Each structure stands twice: as C-alpha cells, then as structure tokens.
Amino acid sequence: DQQVKQNSPSLSVQEGRISILNCDYTNSMFDYFLWYKKYPAEGPTFLISISSIKDKNEDGRFTVFLNKSAKHLSLHIVPSQPGDSAVYFCAASGYNFNKFYFGSGTKLNVKP
C-alpha cells in the first residue's frame, strides 16, 4: 500500500493563475517532505522541501504547506507559467534520510 499518495493524476491551469498540487501520506513517522519536478526524458529535479517542524516553506513562486494533523501537504505555484508544465512528485522520508517514498505524480499543464 502506498504511503504517499497524489490523488490527482493531472491538473490544468491558466497562465498567471495559481496551481495547487496535493499530496497525502499515511506514516506519521515521516520527518521530511520534498517536491520534485520532472520533464519528459529527464530525471526528476528537486523543487522545494519542508521539515516536519514547519508548516510552510517558500521559495520564490513556490510554497509548500504541511498540515501534520491531516497528514497532508500541498505545493502552490503563483503565478503559474507555461514552463511549469511537468509532472510533479511529492516524496517523504524519515529523520535518518535512508528510505524515500514517492507519490504517483501529478501532471501539470499550464495553458498560455
């Protein structure tokens, strides 16, 4: 059973609007959460992360929110740009950073 779930396989938004990608997890021992972006024919690249001691982390247009009680995190992209069109994976790990668990990904399409 997957410990990290992304229930939306795809999302389409208009350029300039906000994109919100969601991720749920089941293991309360997860200590660190990450978002990766993946273009076709390339490996995933790191986007942003958040520690379980925080509830928000911001980096430019990207903000990750963590709700530990709901075991839910979300990635906000504001404003969305066509170059953001990619597959986004959320991932989680324990405090010792050995095993990593990824969601199934959400394909974001930003329309010009």
Next chain:
Amino acid sequence: EAQVTQNPRYLITVTGKKLTVTCSQNMNHEYMSWYRQDPGLGLRQIYYSMNVEVTDKGDVPEGYKVSRKEKRNFPLILESPSPNQTSLYFCASFPLGLKGGNEQFFGPGTRLTVL
C-alpha cells in the same frame, strides 16, 4: 559539471539474460539509490546505499542486486531479468550530513524492456 550518469540509457533484452546498469556520480555524495518508475505507481525505491560497502533494501528489492565498492559508483544488477522488470530506472545521490536539504540529484534514466 556536477552530475549523475547512467548507462545505458536504453536497453532491450530477453528474459534471463543477466544485465548491469551503471550509475556514477562526480559530487562525492555518500548516499546513492535506485528507483523504478511505473505508470500509476510513481517512483519506488529498489536499493540504497549510505556509503561504501553499506547497502540496504528499499521498497521493491526483489530481483535486483547492487554493490557499492567505490563511493562514486552504484551499479544495479539484474541476474535473471523478467518482463515485470520492464520499467524506467533512475539512479540518485545526495550528500549526507547537510542540515536539511536532503534533495537527491537524479540521473537521466534508463529505459529497460525485458522481452
């Protein structure tokens, strides 16, 4: 240029024929890992290594072997490939010991087809 390289990028083989996918990183990272990506399942961890001669199973290790004899290399070995190992494989690495930011650097992927 700091990078993770994988070879080959594409491979078509037959059931039972042993193969090795190589992975090398030039960033002196302690941690290296292998993942497979399948539709609807995302990335699943196969094996990981925290340092030379230290390896451990991930979520889906069955049918795979790894070794870590040198810090920079982490080959993935399929002793007797089967069709259910047809997948897209990624190698990744990151430096241990940094405060936060355990973001992994991924290789470009190896598309494996087992007939």
